[in-house]
């Protein structure tokens with residue numbers, strides 16, 4: 001039963017995608033009250049400035065988190081984040097998409113804090129059907145605590161691309177043709193949380209959170225989704241909440257990396273990538289995951 005309702009759901013999604021055409025909805029400016037719920041943290045998560053700003057904070061008793069009201073099946077999702085400044089060692093700001101259940105899909109950004117002056121690590125992962133182990137980590141070419149920067153996830157049926165300020169840092173292609181499951185039928189929500197992970201986050205747990213600096217605060221603004229929103233009945237409608245131009249709003253559904261973007265991706269991977277599961281032959285001593293051999297999972 002589960003599998004037949006599942007495939008009819010997937011079919012209706014594909015039908016909606018096929019019918020998409022030019023029927024896009026009007027746009028409206030982002031508002032955190034409208035799009036998100038603070039889900040935990042007992043007052044440590046706040047929506048401010050008439051819905052334009054959201055902050056999460058962490059102190060010794062608790063962190064905090066929020067999630068989107070909507071569930072999405074594919075989207076181009078932008079959010080601006082300003083991370084915990086100063087000595088953020090031991091803190092983790094997770095910002096991700098995830099579905100539910102034991103064979104869930106997930107697309108992760110995790111920002112691992114550091115001592116003042118030492119670089120944050122941006123950790124990324126992709127889970128499909130409950131299996132992850134696809135970590136890539138980066139340092140950034142800017143200070144993510146000095147100002148807001150835009151972190152984006154492009155998720156369409158062909159690929160997942162992670163971006164920082166419009167520069168692609170990672171691409172995970174749909175390689176179902178060689179047997180690698182791809183997230184494409186389970187709707188996901190957007191989640192974010194700020195929490196303490198000083199047992200592993202900073203230099204493998206060597207550096208502990210300095211609670212004398214608490215509360216630690218991360219801020220969010222300018223959420224912008226061009227996405228297919230899945231209703232509780234299972235139908236999907238693809239629209240845009242972009243406050244900017246309405247033209248070509250569904251291009252993301254088939255978006256690819258043009259040659260300039262590919263060069264940017266190579267630049268990031270060459271200069272800022274500090275870990276790539278695809279080159280970790282020690283860890284995968286029985287052989288690298290199949291998508292790694294496909295060369296294009298650079």
Ligand SMILES: *[C@@H]1O[C@H](CO)[C@@H](O)[C@H](O)[C@H]1NC(C)=O
Pocket residue numbers: 112113114115118119120121201202203204
């Ligand atoms: C913290 O800074 C050190 C020293 O530059 C660096 O090796 C490490 O990758 C940084 N990030 C984390 C999360 O430890």
Ligand SMILES: CC(=O)N[C@H]1CO[C@H](CO)[C@@H](O)[C@@H]1O
Pocket residue numbers: 028034070225226227228229239240241
């Ligand atoms: C893509 C997206 O998030 N669309 C939402 C835009 O805002 C309207 C009004 O709140 C929602 O109904 C849409 O789901």
